Amino acid sequence: MIGDIVLNFFRFFLLIFIQVLVLNQIELGGAINGYLNPYLYILFILMLPVNINKSLLLFICFLTGLSVDLFSGTSGMHASACLFIGLIRPSFLNLIAPREGYETTLRLNMQGMGASTFLVYASVLVLIHHLILFLIESFSFLNFFDLLLHVLTCSITTLILIVLSQILTQKNREAIS
């Protein structure tokens, strides 16, 4: 239990750090400018324990979003998008639950859930998060098609990073055990 808390704290700081100081600084420019911005930090929310208290989950989502907002000068934007995945996560996990329900020790990662289930889980939440994020950010500024294109391409970038990080950490675990 304590180990879980420490692990999650560590993951929180690491992911925010990567998001703010590495991913937010990528400026590709040219025709693909703005289309490939990954938001890897929501992996932290995806990987929170499966049996976490729903209200606590909302608070954590809010704080996670707010931390990223603080560094991006976009107060409330990420927090709002994160709250939506906090709202949806419990019901969506129930929806894709195996028939006998989740074991409390299950880890919500590629290894624990199986690659295909994890991909479905991650992509749905990532898509929702990005859609809301871009809706708030651009409002009436971009046209609808452009907005959807932004959401899709950025989601794919985020998902690729999530899968890569999963594969990297997976190997480490095997080496240790």
Next chain:
Amino acid sequence: MRNFILIIRKYNFFILFLLLQGLCIYLLVQNTTYQKEKVISTSNEFVGKVYTGYSDVADYLKLGITNKALSEENARLRKADSASFYDNSFRVIRVNDSLFKQQYEYITARVINNSVSRINNYITLDKGSLQGIQPDMGVISSNGVVGVVKDVSPHFSTVVSLLHSGFKVSSVIKKNGYFGSTVWNGTSPRFANVLDIPIHAKISIGDTIVTSTYSGIFPRGIMIGKIHQIGTAGESFKEIKMLLSTDFQNISYVYVLRNIMKAERDTLEAKLEAIK
């Protein structure tokens, strides 16, 4: 009353969601209205310190390009310096200069955080209210317009970049004085649009667009960009695409403009508002 408590118990999760979401909306709205006291912003001291550390490293990697830009500017200034002119006059006229009074002051600042790939881009500078920076001051680089100061803390300030969906700067075609306004088109950091130029204005590709004095934020004649493409929007206006003179993907040092006579002008113009 009992029912009310039951409802709250049953939907406490959703109510909490709505409460937090309401807080987000409050923060969002506060952030979009310019110059208000704010709970969080990038000018927050802690965030500023983190970014200073980051940009110390990033600046080091960009030293080559920065040096080049600065030495180019030096060369240009040196060329304009009186020391590089041959004194042609044989009679010295001393002018006690009471004709020209300083109106704009320049404060140099370093860019410690910058983005171009979002729809609303901001820049963070390492100078703040202690160095005399205040909200609503113009920011330029050695190449042209960069943005307008949004918030300040004692040591840092945030700037609304020209690459921001809400940014608008009144501009003038240098050649013939037709004025319009420059807004970003939201896609490429190299281009922006100029609106409200009438259809009968004679312009051609390559014409320079500079700032006008209408806003009081920028002095007259600061370069914004060059016309890249000309089309028509509706029946009475041209649609102009402009190549920005500032390379937003590569700015490290900027100047913040302090208009000494701004207060005087604002009070005068506020009287007009009062009549309305």
